[in-house]
Amino acid sequence: MSARARFTLGQRGSRARVGTRARSAGKVGDRILFGLCALAGLLVVATLVDVVYQLVNNAMPAIDRFGLGFLWHTRWAPNFSVEGAGALIYGTVVSSIIAIVLATPLGIAIGLYLSMMAPRRVRAVVGPLVEMLAAVPSIIYGFWGLVVLVPFIYHLEPGLHSALGFIPLFGPASTTGISLFTAGIVLTVMILPIISALSRDLFLTVPAELKDGAEALGATRWEVIRGIVLPSTASGVGAAVVLGLGRALGEAIAVSFVIGDVTQIHASGFEPASSVAAEIAAQFESAVNPLHTAAMFYAGLVLVVISLLTSLAARTIAGRFDVGMLTRAS
């Protein structure tokens, strides 16, 4: 019995027997290392919990005053102590949808090009360049968007209106080029590298035998993509899109440069608007009263809930793919 116990012990430690002194010192060291690692992990979880606590705590005055109506009331008038985030949430959602609609097909196409079509040398150059788009800081996208992109959109708007004016989103051209639509374009550029790098990595995981098999049956490259590559990675690509969406929903600085900071809802995307994150960035420093600050914490709480839900959704959709693992530092 005791021999067996010792055997099990040896198995668990899987170490040869050494001097008792060294072993006990080793045990202490092992415990310290484990303790430090567990502490670090605990800190991560505790930080997340504290994020929610701090936001709820500081948002309390606004939560008491506005309740859940905060989410759909559209009047944002801090000077009159009236704050409703409806228009902000509308701006956040619509600008992010514009970005997702534009960036998803583009990102998947880039992922396909980099994983299945580009020659090895081209891939080694273009891949990092596309990822570099994610490294550009949001403040540079914002400033660049204001100075370079906004005039360009200004000249683009009349054409888009005359061609697609039957869709309410493409309403009459604005007078400046600063608009919800411009914010959507900036967000497109910012999330494109996320979707394309993730989908490229996903497409590279498709076993070569499957692709070779399909090609041996005479399938063209497009048929391999449609029949093999996309179906087998669909859940991962879906998760990548959701991750991109999460990034777009939370972007503050770049959006605040080009969206116009107008807290009204317009059907036309060419009108200036505002988003939850951009409004916090624009007004936090110059809050007019404590309720205003609390309302911005409330808005931040809304953002946190949205971002936690998108993270969960991405993980659920991803299924067998560990998308977080593929994300790297982008």
Next chain:
Amino acid sequence: MSTATGITLGETGLFDPTAPLTPSGNLRRRSVADRFVRVTATAAALAAVAVLIIVAYGVASRGASSLSLGFVVHNSQGLAGGGIANMLLGTLEIVAAAAVIAVPIGILTGLYLTEFAGARSRTGRILKLALDMMQGLPTIVVGLFVYGLLVIPLHKESGFAGAVALSIVMLPLMARASQEVLLLVPGSLREAADALGVNRWRTVLTVILPAAMGGLVTGAILAIARAAGETAPLLICDSLFNQTATSFNLFGGVPSIPIFILQSYDLPLASAVDRVWAAALVLMIFILIANVGARVILARSRAKMGQ
């Protein structure tokens, strides 16, 4: 009877290897579709590269005229001009402090995930989900969190609060990078250390971490590059400072380049806007060098590990 791919099926609907191969007649349409997809995908990739070039050129062409050695080594004089030396230094201080917090915790978290939590462990899965969520947090919310955690109790915006906020941005990146590279360390190294009777903590310190060093450094550099350009957390936690002074006190306001850009871009002074472009160019060059450097180090360490 034939399928889209031109494989002839026999009377029974099963594949008949003896039947002659007959073209299905739509090869032309199929190859047109294929070519269309190839051209579209190539164009999309070119468009992304073009956007990067347009952004980089937009910043470089506007910033280059005001960028000089003096701009980087002289302190700002507010509206009167000057350089950005104190803000560059402030950014370095804040980011260094953030790295001191985030890099060790990130590596320890990565170690926990690879060395202590098995693939099916529940705590490991919870921790991974928490890291995903942390990475998904909007950076402005991170700023709000630290504002509630540090700025309100201390009644003071500070470089330290900014550093804590940036460390929360860096931590999930660092943890994921560590986990990824620690998983790449060959199992034979661990087994060899085990066979020699080396304790777990010694194995980790003397075998596993050194083997993973290249990847860890890469992860740290990429996380630092990401944090250096973050604006939203600093806007909320560290935007009250003297633009013209050098600050070595992390517990007071520390100037930084992103906030300088944010505070000066709409000044009605052409010279001030020129300096903003130059500051943006400095920031972009720093981040570009960090990214390229990280890639070089990663390629080297991968080659050393024989992968």
